[in-house]
Structure formats: structure tokens, C-alpha cells
Amino acid sequence: MPIIKKDDVAPQRPVIILIYGEPGSGKTSVANTAENPIMCDCDRGFDRAAVRVDTITASKWEDVIQDEAEFKNYKTISLDTVRSALDDYLIDYVCRKDYKLKSNKQRVYGAIGEEFKAFVNRRRAENNDIIFVAHAAEEKSKDIVRYSPDITGQSKNLLLRIADQVGYIFMQNGKRVISFDPSDEYTGKNVAEIPPTQIPDKNSPEFATFMADIIKKVKVSISNKSEAQRKAQVQLEEATAKLESAKTLKDANELIDIANALPKPMQAAFKKKVAEEMKKLGFVIKDGKFIKNE
Numbered sequence: 001m002p003i004i005k006k007d008d009v010a011p012q013r014p015v016i017i018l019i020y021g022e023p024g025s026g027k028t029s030v031a032n033t034a035e036n037p038i039m040c041d042c043d044r045g046f047d048r049a050a051v052r053v054d055t056i057t058a059s060k061w062e063d064v065i066q067d068e069a070e071f072k073n074y075k076t077i078s079l080d081t082v083r084s085a086l087d088d089y090l091i092d093y094v095c096r097k098d099y100k101l102k103s104n105k106q107r108v109y110g111a112i113g114e115e116f117k118a119f120v121n122r123r124r125a126e127n128n129d130i131i132f133v134a135h136a137a138e139e140k141s142k143d144i145v146r147y148s149p150d151i152t153g154q155s156k157n158l159l160l161r162i163a164d165q166v167g168y169i170f171m172q173n174g175k176r177v178i179s180f181d182p183s184d185e186y187t188g189k190n191v192a193e194i195p196p197t198q199i200p201d202k203n204s205p206e207f208a209t210f211m212a213d214i215i216k217k218v219k220v221s222i223s224n225k226s227e228a229q230r231k232a233q234v235q236l237e238e239a240t241a242k243l244e245s246a247k248t249l250k251d252a253n254e255l256i257d258i259a260n261a262l263p264k265p266m267q268a269a270f271k272k273k274v275a276e277e278m279k280k281l282g283f284v285i286k287d288g289k290f291i292k293n294e
Helices: 027-031 061-065 068-073 082-097 099-103 105-125 153-162 207-245 249-261 264-280
Strands: 016-021 037-041 054-057 076-080 129-141 144-149 165-172 175-179 283-286 289-292
Touching: 016 027, 016 144, 016 153, 016 207, 027 037, 027 076, 027 129, 027 207, 054 061, 061 082, 061 105, 068 105, 076 082, 076 207, 082 099, 082 105, 082 129, 082 153, 099 105, 105 129, 105 153, 144 153, 144 165, 207 249, 207 264, 249 264, 249 289, 264 283
Parallel strands: 016 129, 016 165, 037 054, 037 076, 076 129
Antiparallel strands: 129 144, 165 175, 283 289
């Protein structure tokens, strides 16, 4: 397996999106606006979607994996709902493979996790983007109500961990909105820093590619983060070379400007190193500038 160096730009990869909302919020239709999608319908609800796509109607996990060879003809795979896929179909599947699991809940979830991760890895290896669709569940703590994906226990933890984005669909001022931002009111995950976005009317041309456009933004954001990291690493290496060659008071003060031009997360450590090395040359900081230590 090739090593991706710390200053390399990471190659663009498939992404995983988890969206959830109340019944009737249009989450299935939103998922179906991804690029060249196929839906694995685990809830028998594909016919209620405003946007219809090629669909596998599954009643057990084997119905999903036996058609995996067909997935190479699609760009996006959606599982709707993911709770049915994981907590119903996969539990039944792993327990039928090993009946002893029925008496050991911890081992059951371990087996589910392994089977599910294997499925996800196969799809990502084929360059499929993946969308998981879930209902919203209320979590009450005293007088506070918080919404999160309706998935149980360890399955939920697994999905939140592997997803690049987690979005909640809700109504705001009579309009449907998807927000990926985590908040006190709902679970979210927003690697791409996408702001809360109004979902277009289902008859508008913008709606036809709504999720495809979001996925593109996520991929661009991830790539940009990698490029920014590469540039920052190069900048730090150049600054370090300047530090190593510094000899004069002029060199020392130029290093202050160089340090201030670094990305903020790198500044403190580099400034500390500069101060330590310049002290060895007999220079100390006073009023923001290096002077000779008399």
C-alpha cells in the first residue's frame, strides 16, 4: 500500500453522508438527487419519494449484498433506512451465520460492525459515494429535547464515526432546511463547513442535483484542506531553513515577520523555537523586536 506523505495532496475519494429527519421530511427524495444513484430500500418506502431512482427492495441483508455486482454501474449507493439495514437485517444475518451470537449482545454488535465495514470498504474501493438515510429520534434530558439519527447503540456510534457529513433535515419558516452543523438541538457533523442550506422546491432544476452538488462541495473541501496542509508544511519548512541560517540581528527580526506569516496553529511553537535559538546568539525579545542582550 503506497504511503501518502504528510506534504502530499490526498487524492479525491468517495464520501459518506448520513442524513436524517422526521417522516415525510423528504430525506429519501433528497438522497435520490445524488449523482447516478441506486437505492437499497430496506423500509419499503421507495414509492413515496418525489424523485424515483433505480431501487433494490430488500427484506434481508442478502438482498443487498447479492446485487453488489450491479453497484459498479452507479455512482451513489443509498441505504434507506440504515436502522433497518443494521439493526434488523444485519443482526439477523450474523446470527444466522453464527447462532451462538444470539446470547452475546456485545459479540453481535462486533460482528455487525465487521460485516458493515466490509460492505462500506467494498463500495469505496469501487469509488461509490454512500448515503445513509435515517429517521430522527428524540433524546430527552430533563426539559431539553435533542434530535439525532434513529439508530441504536454501537451501530449509531459506528455511523457517526465513519460519516464525512451528518445532516438534519427540518422545517424552518415553512421551508425545508438541511443543517450539518452540530448544535444543542440536533446531532451534526460538518467536515466541509457547509452552512445551513434551504432545500429547493422538488420541481425546480436546482433540486434535481441538490445532493450531487453537496457531495461535490464535500470533496472539494476535503481536497482543499489537504492542499492547504501541504502549503503550510512547505511554508514551515522554509521558515525552519531561515531559522537555521540566521546569524545576525537583522536575520532575527526577519524571523518575527516569518513567524507571524505562518498559519496560526504553527505560530506559537515556531516562535518559541526562534526565541530559544536567537538567545544562543545573544538576542532577546523586547517590545516585539530582537535586541542584543547586553
